Amino acid sequence: MKKITILVFFLCYTSLSMAQRGNAQYDQEKLEAARVAFITNRLDLKASQAEKFWPLFNSYQEERKSIMDTLSKLNKQSGWESDDEKAKNLINKRFELQEKLLAREKLFMNDIMQVISPSQAVKLGSANRDFTRHVYRMQQGRSRDE
Structure with a gap:
């Protein structure tokens, strides 16, 4: 299950990266799919x-x-x-x-x-912030390349 989650995350991440490079506007659906995969993986949700x-x-x-x-x-x-x-x-x-x-x-x-467990709940805030930071850094890198 964890391997599938990681695979989904990387597919979403790749799609998001490609969409951002090809278009200045991001696809909200792909962004949310990547967020779901990222947080699901980080919290190790069943x-x-x-x-x-x-x-x-x-x-x-x-x-x-x-x-x-x-x-x-x-x-x-x-x-x-x-x-x-x-x-x-x-x-x-x-x-x-x-x-x-x-x-x-x-x-x-x-x-x-x-x-979810209390330890998973504690990780949720940092996982969500980490995802946001990651997307921001990707966007910054893309802006510098243009």
Whole structure:
């Protein structure tokens, strides 16, 4: 099973690399397939775990992205605020969003540890960051080659 996962990862990685070289825009589907393969391999997920893990992870990621987008808009807005009362409201809204993000992460971790082991759950954050860094480095290398 692990050999298959590694093979899938390298196929996705190769496809992603080729797609990026041929086109400045990346293919979101291929990127997500590579992310799935990378994280599945890193966490050493069994098929039964992966089947339950990915719907939970994807749902969490969508909610997290939504909260982060809202927080980003709020941060941009706060740069233009000079009224103290409005500034205080923006600060409070920012804290509310950060608390919401933390509460969602706690819920996600509780849910996910019903599917994967705590040690796998701990590895998840670094695996996701490592994948993002890897894609970023690939993109930087591609930009220098052009």
